[in-house]
Amino acid sequence: MVTLRETEQKITTMNKRIESALNDQIQKESSSSQYYLAMASWAENNGLNGTAKFMYTHSDEERFHMLKLIKFVNERGGVAIVPSVPQPPVEFDSLERVFELLLEHELLVTESINSVVDVCLQEKDYSTHNFMQWYVSEQLEEEALARGVLDKLRLIGGDKGGLYLFDRDMEASAAAANKAGTADKKA
Numbered sequence: 001m002v003t004l005r006e007t008e009q010k011i012t013t014m015n016k017r018i019e020s021a022l023n024d025q026i027q028k029e030s031s032s033s034q035y036y037l038a039m040a041s042w043a044e045n046n047g048l049n050g051t052a053k054f055m056y057t058h059s060d061e062e063r064f065h066m067l068k069l070i071k072f073v074n075e076r077g078g079v080a081i082v083p084s085v086p087q088p089p090v091e092f093d094s095l096e097r098v099f100e101l102l103l104e105h106e107l108l109v110t111e112s113i114n115s116v117v118d119v120c121l122q123e124k125d126y127s128t129h130n131f132m133q134w135y136v137s138e139q140l141e142e143e144a145l146a147r148g149v150l151d152k153l154r155l156i157g158g159d160k161g162g163l164y165l166f167d168r169d170m171e172a173s174a175a176a177a178n179k180a181g182t183a184d185k186k187a
């Protein structure tokens, strides 16, 4: 017969497969944050201050995604592992390439989130499944944003005036994301 103590232990200890999948996701969010930080720094050094602000904000958002996971794992009886991350690139071929890489990276992150959701279903962990839905919708938004930006850049091509306006739009978009992000973190 299962004792009360055993039942309690089962409830307060995180399933090991879930813990490992979430720690893997923590690593991905952390490396996303570093990757976008590297893009921000490159943009800043190339006179694209609006794009730099957008990337700095995006990097902070990824850090927030990582923190949210760390807290969830620890609060649910698991042990969150703060990962080491590989050094991201210093140079990028072009602004268009930066956003292509960003989109490629987001697609990989989406795949990874889907596999965490899959593990939740296999392990019948419906509360972690519920928690992960926030990430599922966030990824949809981020992919759409990256695709939209890339489309704009492809339209602009090599037009310097267009690029100037693009960079200004990115600054406005960073300011809007900052405002929304502050509200999100308070919620």
Ligand code: OFO
Pocket: 029, 032, 061, 062, 065, 105, 106, 109, 138, 139, 142
């Ligand atoms: Fe964390 O959402 Fe992008 O990577």
